[in-house]
Amino acid sequence: xxxxxxxxxxxxxxxxxSARPGARGPVVAVTxxxxxIGALLTERLAASDEVRQxxxxxxxxxxxxxxxxxxxDVRDPAIAEKLRGADVVVHLALDLDLETxxxxxxxxxxxxxxxxxxxxxxxxxxxxxxxxxxxxxxALPDNELPLSEDAELRATAEATGVGDLLEIERLARRAPxxxxxxxxxxxxxxxxxxxxxxxxxxYFESPRLLVVAGSRPAWQFCHVDDLCSxxxxxxxxxxxxxxxxxxxxxxxxxxxxxxxxxxxxxLPSTVALGAAARxxxxxxxxxxxxxxxYTMYPWVVSGSRLHDAGWRPKYTNEEVLAELLxxxxxxxxxxGRRLGRKDATAAGAAGATVALxxxxxxxxxxxxxxxxx
Numbered sequence: 001x002x003x004x005x006x007x008x009x010x011x012x013x014x015x016x017x018s019a020r021p022g023a024r025g026p027v028v029a030v031t032x033x034x035x036x037i038g039a040l041l042t043e044r045l046a047a048s049d050e051v052r053q054x055x056x057x058x059x060x061x062x063x064x065x066x067x068x069x070x071x072x073d074v075r076d077p078a079i080a081e082k083l084r085g086a087d088v089v090v091h092l093a094l095d096l097d098l099e100t101x102x103x104x105x106x107x108x109x110x111x112x113x114x115x116x117x118x119x120x121x122x123x124x125x126x127x128x129x130x131x132x133x134x135x136x137x138x139a140l141p142d143n144e145l146p147l148s149e150d151a152e153l154r155a156t157a158e159a160t161g162v163g164d165l166l167e168i169e170r171l172a173r174r175a176p177x178x179x180x181x182x183x184x185x186x187x188x189x190x191x192x193x194x195x196x197x198x199x200x201x202x203y204f205e206s207p208r209l210l211v212v213a214g215s216r217p218a219w220q221f222c223h224v225d226d227l228c229s230x231x232x233x234x235x236x237x238x239x240x241x242x243x244x245x246x247x248x249x250x251x252x253x254x255x256x257x258x259x260x261x262x263x264x265x266x267l268p269s270t271v272a273l274g275a276a277a278r279x280x281x282x283x284x285x286x287x288x289x290x291x292x293x294y295t296m297y298p299w300v301v302s303g304s305r306l307h308d309a310g311w312r313p314k315y316t317n318e319e320v321l322a323e324l325l326x327x328x329x330x331x332x333x334x335x336g337r338r339l340g341r342k343d344a345t346a347a348g349a350a351g352a353t354v355a356l357x358x359x360x361x362x363x364x365x366x367x368x369x370x371x372x373x
Contacts, residue, residue, distance in 0.1 A: 080118075
């Protein structure tokens, strides 16, 4: 038999070089592995004695030297070949950036998930783990406290990225029927904290905490380390199905204000929602009015399936809130828009009321300008 081509031999050597000798755990592919949660999970799995090998997939190579890297866009059908030999795929290549164009974000998130699910089935992958958010349950005044994993998904597409997450949930439900033998696990974290930037973390960058009159907020956080440990449970099939993850219990708005030391600004719902909608419509803020619902009504999850499997969060809500406050210290955001240093000083000195009036004045000026055109 002739010797293999040198390029083929090199590829084979690369495919086995990062596998642990004698290890019997799964081969796990992680998309979005170069940054954020994907990078954290890649490092965690690469260090685990229960994982044989990690295949890291992203558009650029990341820092984890123990992983085998594959550089490509998750929307590329060629990803199917890169997934061959993997037992589990964790799909974390999502764009939920507040500043990304909404249409482009949806196109990336939905097509990427579709491609990964189809490619995983074609490559003979046993399980795909997707990560959405507990936001898919919706924030509603009649929500139970806490919600079970089986609760109806009643969210709408009116909040940032939630429409994408709902479509990903739909794809997750459909995939096992379209691809028999493929199992799909969905992990839904509460308010995520730890190097992430969302409309909900920006809420704590405001000079005052906006409280909508008559609302009943309940705050539950999820530290990124706890999310990674929950994802690891899903990878190792210690828990499956729909998995909600977060700190135990929740904090009432009054507790959040006491712990944070940030005073509230209470507004009627018509004023708060109307201003948010107008500011977003003319492009002054990245957050649509739908984001406000998640600061008004509860969407706390029980996490019972993970708990039944033996998983426990490492952090409490109080600890995660303290970390979030440290993280956002020095930043100033009004109505979801992060301000520059000069604007932040003015907003801090004048207070949220003046900032809101200033935003309303900008809206009025924009209207007048449009009339003159």
